[in-house]
Amino acid sequence: MSARTATTSRALPRPQKSRLLGNDVWAVAAAIVVVTTGIWVRVGGFSQLIAGGNDTLLGLGRLAGMYAALAALGGLLLAARPRSIERKFGLDKMLGWHRVVGITTVFLVIFHALIDTIAWGIGAHMNPIAALIDLIRTQQWMIAALAALILFLAIGLSSWRRIRRRIAYETWYFVHLTAYLAVILAFGHQITLGTDVSGRTLALIWWIGLTVATFVWVLMARSGDFIRSLTRSRTMITRIRQEAPGVGSVEIGGPGLRHLRASAGQFFIIRVARRGLWWQPHPFSLSAAPTRDALRFTIKDLGDGSSDILRTAKGTRVLLEGPYGRFTVDEAEGARVVLFGGGVGIVPIRALLEDIEPHQQPVVVLRCKAQDELMHLAEIETLVASRKGTLHVLAGPREWFSAGDPFRPDVLSKAVPDIRERHSFVCGPASFEYAIEKSLRALKVPSKQVHRERFGV
Numbered sequence: 001m002s003a004r005t006a007t008t009s010r011a012l013p014r015p016q017k018s019r020l021l022g023n024d025v026w027a028v029a030a031a032i033v034v035v036t037t038g039i040w041v042r043v044g045g046f047s048q049l050i051a052g053g054n055d056t057l058l059g060l061g062r063l064a065g066m067y068a069a070l071a072a073l074g075g076l077l078l079a080a081r082p083r084s085i086e087r088k089f090g091l092d093k094m095l096g097w098h099r100v101v102g103i104t105t106v107f108l109v110i111f112h113a114l115i116d117t118i119a120w121g122i123g124a125h126m127n128p129i130a131a132l133i134d135l136i137r138t139q140q141w142m143i144a145a146l147a148a149l150i151l152f153l154a155i156g157l158s159s160w161r162r163i164r165r166r167i168a169y170e171t172w173y174f175v176h177l178t179a180y181l182a183v184i185l186a187f188g189h190q191i192t193l194g195t196d197v198s199g200r201t202l203a204l205i206w207w208i209g210l211t212v213a214t215f216v217w218v219l220m221a222r223s224g225d226f227i228r229s230l231t232r233s234r235t236m237i238t239r240i241r242q243e244a245p246g247v248g249s250v251e252i253g254g255p256g257l258r259h260l261r262a263s264a265g266q267f268f269i270i271r272v273a274r275r276g277l278w279w280q281p282h283p284f285s286l287s288a289a290p291t292r293d294a295l296r297f298t299i300k301d302l303g304d305g306s307s308d309i310l311r312t313a314k315g316t317r318v319l320l321e322g323p324y325g326r327f328t329v330d331e332a333e334g335a336r337v338v339l340f341g342g343g344v345g346i347v348p349i350r351a352l353l354e355d356i357e358p359h360q361q362p363v364v365v366l367r368c369k370a371q372d373e374l375m376h377l378a379e380i381e382t383l384v385a386s387r388k389g390t391l392h393v394l395a396g397p398r399e400w401f402s403a404g405d406p407f408r409p410d411v412l413s414k415a416v417p418d419i420r421e422r423h424s425f426v427c428g429p430a431s432f433e434y435a436i437e438k439s440l441r442a443l444k445v446p447s448k449q450v451h452r453e454r455f456g457v
Contacts, residue, residue: 010291014330015261015323018087025085032210033070039203040066054122061115068108069190069207072152072183073214075101079176080221081324090326092454099159106156109186113149145189151182170280170305187211225321226271233259237272237316238294243375246301248310249287251294252318263330264289264351265425265453266323270297272309273317280305281321285453287347287376289354290323298347298375327453329355332423335449336360338416340436342367342428348453349427350376353383362389363416367406367432371395407435409442420445426452 040046040063049059078085078098086094114128121131136142157163158175191204229235233256241249252270262268267285271278282305287298301307329337329352337360341349346366356362364384368374374393384391392415394406405411412419424445426436433452440450 010293012257012263012290012292013261014263014328015087015266018084020084020088025088029074035206036066036070036210039206043200043203054119057115057119057122061112061119064108064112064115065190068105068112069186071101071105071108072179072186073211075105076179076183076218077214079179080218082217082221083224086324087326091324092452096454102159103156106152109149109152113145139193141189141192144185145193148182148186148189151178151185155179155182169282173281183211226319228259229256229319229321233257233320235295235318235320237312237314237318239314240310240312243298244372247298247375248301249296249298250284250309250312251296252320253294256320257290257292257295260290260320260323262286262290262295262323263328264353264355265327265329265348266290266325267348267453268295268297268320268322269324270309271319271321272312273319274312277305277308277312278319282306282309283324285325285348286323286351288351295320298350300344325453327425327427327451328352329360331451332360332425334360336362336418336422338363338365338419338422338424340365340367340424340426340428340432342432343373345426345428345432345453346375346380349425350380350383352425353380353387356387356389358387360387362387363392363422364389365392365394365415367394367428369395369397405435407439409439412436412439413443419443423449423451426450430454 045059045062045066048055049063050056051059075098078094078101081091081094117128117132117135120126120135121128124131124134126134136146154175155178158167158172164172187207191207235252235254235256237250238253239249239251241251243249264286267283269281269283271281284297284299286295288296299306299310301310327348334357337356339349339352339362341347341364346368349364349366353362353364362384364380366374366377366380371393374395377393381391416422419440420443424436424440426433433454437450437452441447
């Protein structure tokens with residue numbers, strides 16, 4: 001099969017760059033933290049913190065609760081994928097920040113609940129269990145706060161990698177949707193019981209304004225593409241083809257493609273408008289350069305909705321969100337490149353090749369456990385040859401390779417002698433990316449020349 005190549009006349013226009021400067025986001029985030037902390041100091045939070053005894057415990061609990069609320073709002077905003085921020089930093093980096101902020105939120109919420117319960121017990125001469133029961137019985141919104149705590153714990157546990165690998169994507173997604181409910185329940189508790197807010201006009205205005213602004217921005221960011229795809233940008237499945245056992249390609253076309261800007265290497269979030277699938281968002285990378293005629297996605301049957309997509313009838317409506325990601329050849333700025341693809345990460349590598357020019361002399365390294373897992377190998381071979389590149393295929397168990405590691409620094413430097421001068425694009429499972437990035441660091445490849453697209457963030 002010959003390689004697809006997006007002709008200039010049919011190629012989609014490339015995404016516009018973000019107008020944000022590098023420090024804009026950090027400046028706004030720092031300003032919000034400073035103003036919030038200043039209000040906390042003004043209403044007596046710092047004085048209580050240094051008062052000693054049980055007051056210090058209460059002050060610690062208040063401080064943890066305040067920063068937990070800020071972190072929760074920040075986490076919702078990052079997960080909403082605001083286009084201007086995503087274009088600047090990339091979605092995988094944003095979701096990495098979201099993970100850090102989410103973990104911070106969970107620990108602060110737990111700390112806040114424990115310290116406040118202990119402090120209440122000390123003041124009422126009760127043990128912590130009796131104090132918790134007394135709080136629930138006597139304080140309004142405490143049941144809601146307890147429900148929020150349980151939801152945050154569930155979200156945190158579902159994100160633990162050992163648990164995440166054992167649950168379906170749909171389950172994980174549904175659990176994370178409850179974060180909105182958790183924030184709302186906790187907010188009711190905050191404005192009615194929080195001594196930093198309750199009865200404090202300035203603090204009340206600040207927190208209501210901050211929360212409303214966050215939810216409005218989240219609503220706009222999350223619903224914009226969805227509404228456009230639903231109302232004016234009609235797209236549908238035009239072709240489904242089996243590529244290998246358990247692997248198929250889905251092509252999406254329709255008049256809605258006229259409104260898109262996209263580049264090879266990016267990914268979309270897809271909702272298939274059929275029973276049982278319409279509510280499930282699935283992220284899939286482009287496996288060919290996007291054109292006005294079609295977007296192609298190559299999907300591995302993992303049993304978490306992907307199998308149903310591969311069995312969907314031609315002509316079924318599809319809703320698109322995106323594109324997302326900065327994993328494009330624009331990052332190389334015309335320099336020579338080396339592309340590393342492992343497992344399902346071979347898919348975006350295949351698409352990237354279409355945008356690479358012959359003078360970039362691509363070196364492509366593909367890794368899989370078995371030869372039949374190599375997706376679009378014939379297309380990749382044709383594209384590499386037409387761009388005067390080199391292809392290395394590493395198929396087989398790890399034990400077949402020298403010292404069990406095919407990506408040792410000495411092995412990479414031998415296969416790609418000028419690797420320090422090239423831009424490296426890395427895409428695949430976490431262990432695959434970690435091994436390559438570790439070797440690239442050992443070879444002193446500048447970090448600005450290493451580009452990655454993380455799966456399962």
